[in-house]
Amino acid sequence: MEIEVAIAGGHGKIGLLLGKLLVEQGHTVLGLIRNPDQEDDLHAIGVEPVLCDLEADDDVGEAVAGVDAVVFAAGAGAGSGVERKRTMDLGGAVKLIEAAREKGIGRYVIVSSMGAADPPAEGGDAFGEYLRAKAAADRALVESGLDYTIVRPGMLTDEPPTGRVEIGSRVERAEVPRADVAAVLAAVLVAPNTIGETFELISGETPIGDAVAAL
Ligand SMILES: NC(=O)c1ccc[n+]([C@@H]2O[C@H](COP(=O)([O-])OP(=O)(O)OC[C@H]3O[C@@H](n4cnc5c(N)ncnc54)[C@H](OP(=O)(O)O)[C@@H]3O)[C@@H](O)[C@H]2O)c1
Secondary structure, eight states, rough: OOEEEEETTTTTTHHHHHHHHHHTTTOOOEEEESSSGHHHHHTTOOEEEEOTTTTTTTHHHHHHHSEEEEEEEEOOTOOHHHHHIIIIIHHHHHHHHHHHHHHHHHEEEEEEEETTTTTOOSHHHHHHHHHHHHHHHHHHHHHTSSEEEEEEEOEEOOOOOSSSSEEEOOSSOOOHHHEEEEEEHHHHHGGGTTTTTEEEEEOSEEEHHHHHHTO
16 A cells, blocks of 8 residues: 655654655655755655744645645754743644644654653653653544554664564663664554554564554
8 A cells, every 4th residue: 555644854863764764665755844955855765845844834734735644753852942842742743633634634643752651740841841742742633533643662762773673552661763663653654453552662572563563
């Protein structure tokens, strides 16, 4: 099955890995970016760049119109403060939910985070706010009526892919290479059994295809 996918955070580390993988698998990919300097990098891997700022733009529907699925792989990033956890990690994810609903796109896969299942009620500085933003975005997606999958990876690394993971509703706190997260996202997008599922993801022993099929 070949599908058309829009990746929010198209030039992010996971976004680039996912875009390249999906193109190699024969899918059509739009990469949402806010900086036109990043267009060439997307063209180089066969991803069509679309300019869209998930914080500054009021309505991002036109950027994703016509695709079969959206993936939220964007984020304010480690160096950002409390405010951008709200405007980007929560607000950007919600804006993409609204766009999917407006344009009749059924499928939404979100890169959440380990820790979003039980964020601190208050405090924790920017990291506490990040986990609360991730948790709130996940709740909004569940309540949206869209065909969602919520993927909560552990600490991301830039190690090479292993092709093997551990997936479960709750798993031990551990690392996972971004490349393996991207491979899980690509598998999830074409696996209807993952619709309505929320899971944590770390490196493990199970081949990605088997782990996703078992959800
Ligand atoms: N780091 C971890 O250990 C960890 C663990 C679990 C989950 N996560 C989550 O994993 C996801 C991806 O991680 P990553 O390492 O691939 O992230 P990344 O490399 O920092 O990429 C984030 C992307 O979001 C984009 N972005 C930021 N603000 C935007 C805006 N207003 N409009 C549109 N795009 C915007 C950035 O674009 P610019 O280049 O324009 O800034 C960038 O392309 C994030 O959701 C993160 O929260 C991270």
